[in-house]
Amino acid sequence: xxxxxxxxxxxxxxxxxxxxxxxxxxxxxxxxxxxxxxxxxxxxxxxxxxxxxxxxxxxxxxxxxxxxxxxxxxxxxxxxxxxxxxxxxxxxxxxxxxxxxxxxxxxxxxxxxxxxxxxxxxxxxxxxxxxxxxxxxxxxxxxxxxxxxxxxxxxxxxxxxxxxxxxxxxxxxxxxxxxxxxxxxxxxxxxxxxxxxxxxxxxxxxxxxxxxxxxxxxxxxxxxxxxxxxxxxxxxxxxxxxxxxxxxxxx
Amino acid sequence: xxxxxxxxxxxxxxxxxxxxxxxxxxxxxxxxxxxxxxxxxxxxxxxxxxxxxxxxxxxxxxxxxxxxxxxxxxxxxxxxxxxxxxxxxxxxxxxxxxxxxxxxxxxxxxxxxxxxxxxxxxxxxxxxxxxxxxxxxxxxxxxxxxx
Numbered sequence: 001x002x003x004x005x006x007x008x009x010x011x012x013x014x015x016x017x018x019x020x021x022x023x024x025x026x027x028x029x030x031x032x033x034x035x036x037x038x039x040x041x042x043x044x045x046x047x048x049x050x051x052x053x054x055x056x057x058x059x060x061x062x063x064x065x066x067x068x069x070x071x072x073x074x075x076x077x078x079x080x081x082x083x084x085x086x087x088x089x090x091x092x093x094x095x096x097x098x099x100x101x102x103x104x105x106x107x108x109x110x111x112x113x114x115x116x117x118x119x120x121x122x123x124x125x126x127x128x129x130x131x132x133x134x135x136x137x138x139x140x141x142x143x144x145x146x147x148x149x150x151x152x153x154x155x156x157x158x159x160x161x162x163x164x165x166x167x168x169x170x171x172x173x174x175x176x177x178x179x180x181x182x183x184x185x186x187x188x189x190x191x192x193x194x195x196x197x198x199x200x201x202x203x204x205x206x207x208x209x210x211x212x213x214x215x216x217x218x219x220x221x222x223x224x225x226x227x228x229x230x231x232x233x234x235x236x237x238x239x240x241x242x243x244x245x246x247x248x249x250x251x
Numbered sequence: 252x253x254x255x256x257x258x259x260x261x262x263x264x265x266x267x268x269x270x271x272x273x274x275x276x277x278x279x280x281x282x283x284x285x286x287x288x289x290x291x292x293x294x295x296x297x298x299x300x301x302x303x304x305x306x307x308x309x310x311x312x313x314x315x316x317x318x319x320x321x322x323x324x325x326x327x328x329x330x331x332x333x334x335x336x337x338x339x340x341x342x343x344x345x346x347x348x349x350x351x352x353x354x355x356x357x358x359x360x361x362x363x364x365x366x367x368x369x370x371x372x373x374x375x376x377x378x379x380x381x382x383x384x385x386x387x388x389x390x391x392x393x394x395x396x397x398x
Contacts, residue, residue: 030329079274080335084328091327115274128268128339135261135291136345154272195352199345203265204272206342208335211373215380216331237347245351 007044007062009100013107014038015069018049018056020111021086024079027213028053029220034090041094053225053232077161078209081115118158125204126151133200142193146200149181154204167232168239174205175243183251198244207236255295262291262340270336279332282322286337290315294341308372311341312379320387330387334380343372 018035022028028051039047039060046061056071089110093103116124129150130143138146156177160170178201186194210233218226266287270280294311298304319333346369353362 025331026329027331080329080332081274081276084276084279084332087329088327115276116271121271121274124268124271126268128265128272131261131265131268132340132344135258135265135340195348199348202348203269203339203342203344206339206344208269208339208342209273209331211342211377212331212335212338212380215377216384219381219384241347241351244348245355248352248355 011060013100013104016107023073024082025209026083027216028222028225085110122151125154129201132203133196138196142196145185145197149201171236171239172243175240176247178202179244179247205240207233259288263288266336269339275332283333283336286318286333291340305371305375308341309375309379312376313383316380316383343369
């Protein structure tokens with residue numbers, strides 16, 4: 001294989017590593033760092049990466065030739081484990097003499113890795129919602145109501161994401177589902193606090209990753225992605241609020 | 252005393268729940284729970300001293316940020332793994348809900364009060380994280396030798 005092809009393969013591999021990180025919710029400066037570090041570790045002198053939350057642009061110079069790759073990222077889901085795995089991988093790749101083929105195989109394994117089973121995620125989202133209700137002064141009865149509505153909410157949102165519904169609509173429907181379930185519980189005649197159930201059960205929708213990334217990106221001088229992630233967080237928050245508000249009106 | 256212990260247990264478990272929801276690595280679940288619990292402890296104590304939820308959220312976020320950066324350095328994981336679940340208990344979900352409730356009941360003055368408090372809490376969480384991550388950058392620059 002010529003040296004030229006080798007460089008091409010390396011660049012494709014670095015791009016794949018960046019793609020996995022970005023589509024699982026990494027900060028853009030971390031993606032840039034990783035790509036540049038991977039390329040520089042194999043004696044490429046000029047590497048420039050420009051990452052936004054929706055795409056990666058990468059330019060590499062080798063022997064007066066410039067290779068440019070553009071990768072568009074469409075879906076963003078949140079899987080912090082994969083970011084940690086690619087982080088470990090890039091450290092290993094830079095520090096050792098790993099071949100590009102082996103690296104590509106490792107990355108494919110990371111991309112297809114499954115962190116938690118579906119029912120475990122549902123169970124823990126119930127736990128998160130339930131204990132949040134307790135944290136804000138709900139009773140133990142409210143805990144169970146919140147547990148059930150939190151788990152159902154995540155189930156519904158997972159289903160909606162599979163249908164490729166836009167995130168605004170899925171958050172709006174999510175807020176509306178939580179509120180309807182809480183209204184049903186409070187209409188059942190037992191002593192439920194509707195407010196506390198809604199506050200707890202709504203939490204799995206809160207855009208924690210978007211907020212954190214918006215702040216951390218802006219702090220690293222990535223204002224473009226800072227602003228776009230900030231807007232994402234604001235839109236999600238208002239979608240949840242609309243969903244809750246619309247449904248409360250019926251009550 | 253019992254109140255605080257109970258609150259800390261609740262904060263620990265809900266942080267863990269969010270950790271799984273955000274798919275953090277298996278061996279970081281308990282650690283992120285600790286980050287969230289300490290943030291909540293500081294939040295509660297500051298509220299007791301100052302009676303201001305905004306100040307509480309600010310110092311809570313600083314705690315989460317600093318401990319998250321330390322854990323990230325020690326356990327060699329991206330810092331978001333610890334910060335994202337850690338700040339969730341501080342996020343003003345309740346404020347958001349009560350604001351919406353006030354709007355639907357046409358209590359607009361209450362809505363403005365609650366809404367501005369919610370916004371300020373969000374801003375104070377943001378500035379808490381900003382401060383702790385800038386502090387960690389200063390530390391990083393001094394610690395690493397220039398290449």
